[in-house]
Amino acid sequence: MEAMLDDVLEAGLRRARRIDPLYAQDVVHRVTGFVRRGGKRLRTAFVWCGWRAAGGTGDASAVLRTGAALELLQVCALVHDDVMDGSPLRRGGPAMHVDFARRHQRAGMRGSSQSFARSAAVLAGDLALAWADDLLTETALGSVHGLRLHREWQAMRGEMVAGQYRDIHAQAAGAFSLDEALTIATLKSALYTVERPLALGASLAAADEDTLNALRAAGRSAGLAFQLRDDLLGAFGDPALTGKPAGEDLRARKPTYLLATALNHADASGDTDAAAALAPGHDHRSERTVERMRFALEHTGARASVEAKIAELTAASLQHFTGTGASPEVRQEFAALVERAAGPTPRSGEET
Template identity: 70%
Template sequence: MLGLRPIPAEPAGLGGHPATVREAVRAADTVLDEILDAELDRARAVDPVFARDVAARVAEFVRRGGKRLRTAFLWCGWRAAGGRGDPTSVLRVAAALELLQACALVHDDVMDGSPLRRGGPAVHVELARMHRRTGLGGPAETFARSSAVLAGDLALAWADDVLTETALACPHGSRLYREWRATRTEMVAGQYRDLHAQAAGSSAVDEALTIATLKSALYTVGRPLTLGATLAGADSRALEALASAGRCAGLAFQLRDDLLGAFGDPLLTGKPSDEDLRTRKLTYLLAVAVRLAEAGGDGEAIRVLSPEGSGPDAVAEMRAALERTGARALVEGKITELAATSLRHFARAAADDGVRGEFVNLVERAAGVACRPPGEVAR
C-alpha cells in the first residue's frame, strides 16, 4: 500500500460549474483561497503580529494540501441527492470542512506531540522554531503549544463563520446547521475518547471501533455525504442510505489509516510511520492483535503489544506481532468487507450511474482496495 494519492486537478466543467468530483475539489480550493485571503485581511486589520504569527500560519497550513476527501464526499453526497441548488453553497461548505479539519489536525498534533503533518513540520513545531529564532522569552515548547491551540481555535472560528454565512443564505439552512453541529460534537467526542483510552491503557476492540467511528468515519465520510445531500434537499430515506454508506466507507478509511500508521512509508504518508506503535495508540489494528494474541496464547505478542512492552526494538517487535497474530490480514479483510457494504448502502440512495461510479472511485481511494470486478473500467 503506497498511501492515498491526491485527486489530480483537471479543467473546470462547462458552464462554469464543476461536472466531476475532481473538478469540484479544484473549484473548492479556489473558493477556500478566496476565503483565506479575506480572513487574512481581517486579521491584519485586528493586529499585524497576530496576523503574521498565527493567522498566516493557519492559512499556510490549510493551503499545504491534504487529501481533500471531505470535499470529495460532500460533492458526491450533493450529486447523489439530485444536485439541486447553488453549487457555490456546496463549495463554501467544502471550505468550512477543510478549515474544521485544520483545527482538528493542529490540536491533534499538540495532544499527540506529533512533529510532522502533511509532509512538513506540525504547526506547534513551526511556532517553537519561531520562538527560538526571534529570541522570545520563556520555554519555547510551552509558548508553541499554547499558540498552536489558538491557531486551531482560529481555524474553527473561520469554519463556523463560513458555514453560518452559507446556512443563512441557503433554503435548507436550519437542516444544514444541525448536520454541522453534529459534525463538530462527534469530532470532539472522538478525540476525547481517544485521549481517555490512552490514559486508561485500553485495548478493547469495541472501544477502538467507537473511537474510529466518532473521530474519523462520521467526520471524514458520513457527515460530508449528508451535509452535501442536505444542501440538495434530500429526503430522510436518501439521508439514511448515505449516512450508512458513509459510516462503512469511513471506517474502511480509518482502518487503512491504522495500517499506514503501523507499516506506511513516511515519505508517502507525510507523517511518522512508528508514532501509533511507539505511543501504543488504541487502534482497531492493535486491539485485534491483542485479542488474537490472548486467544492464541502468544505471550510474547501480548508482552510487546502492552504498554509495558517498551524497549529499543519495541516498534519492530510490535510490527512482527501484528503480522504473526494475523491482525494485519484480518484488518485487510475487514476493510474489503466495509467497502463492499458501503457500496450496497449507497445504491439505496438511488443516485444515477455517473455518481455511483464516482462514489466507487472515492471508496477505492479512501480504503485502498478494489471495489469493482476485475476488468471493469473506472468511471
C-alpha cells in the same frame, strides 16, 4: 474548490492585518499556509457526492463553501491533535507547534519554547475552527436548507470532540477492547470524514429520509474503512506518502482497531511473545520496540484481519449507496472516492 478556499483565506488575512500585524504574520499566515500545503480534500469530495446523490443540480456555491468549511475544520482537528500527541510532522512538514517552537528559538524569546509553541498552536487551531464556523453559518443563512445543514454540522462537531476524548481516555486507561476501538474510530473519524460530509451535501439538495438513510449507512461503512486503513498506515506506512512519522501510532500505543485485533488474536492463540510486545511498557518510543510491535501485528494475523475488514466495509458501503437511487455516474464517482479513502494497499494511502 481551491479557488473558493483561496478567497476565504485571503479574506481572513485581510481582516487579520486590520486587527494586528504581528497576529496576522505569526498566526494567520501559518494557518493559511497549512491549509494550502496538503490534503486530498476528501471531505469536500464527499459533500459534493452527497449533493449529487440527492439530486443536486445548478448553482453549487453552497456546496463548495460547505466543503471549504470542512477543510478549515480539518486544520483545527489536525493542529490540536498534533499538540495532544506531540507529533513532529504533518502534511510533509513541521507540525504547527513545532513551527512555533522554532519561531520562539529563532527570536531568542524568553521562557519555555515548548509552552509558547503549544499555546500558539492551540490558538491557531481555534482560529481555523472560528473560520470554519463563520463560513458554515454564512452558508446556512443564505440557503433555504440552512437549518438542516447547521444541524448536521452541529452534530458532527460534538461527535469529533467525543471521539477525541474517548481516544485520550483509552490511552490513559491503558486497556481497551475491540468495541472501544470501533467506538473511537466511528466517533473520531468515520462520521466526520464520510457520513456527515455526505449528509451535509445531501441536506443542500433537500434529500428525503430514504436517501439520507442510505447515505448515512454508506458513509458509516466507508468512514470506518478509511480509519482502519489509516490505522495500517500509522503502523506500516511510508512517511513520504503519509506525511507523518513512521510507527507514530505504535510509539503512542494508540487504541486502534488494529492493535485491539492483535491483542485479541494473541490472547486467543496463547502467543505470549506477541502479547508482551504489544503490552504497555516504558520503552515504546524505541525503534526496536516499534519493530517488535510490527512483527506481532503481522505474526498474529491482525494486519490481514484488518485488510479483510476493510474489504468487507468497502463492499457494504457501495451496496448501501445503491439505495440512494443515484445515477450510475454518481455511483461510480462514489466508488472512486471510497477507493481513494480506503485504498487497495497500505502504500496507496496519504494523509488527508
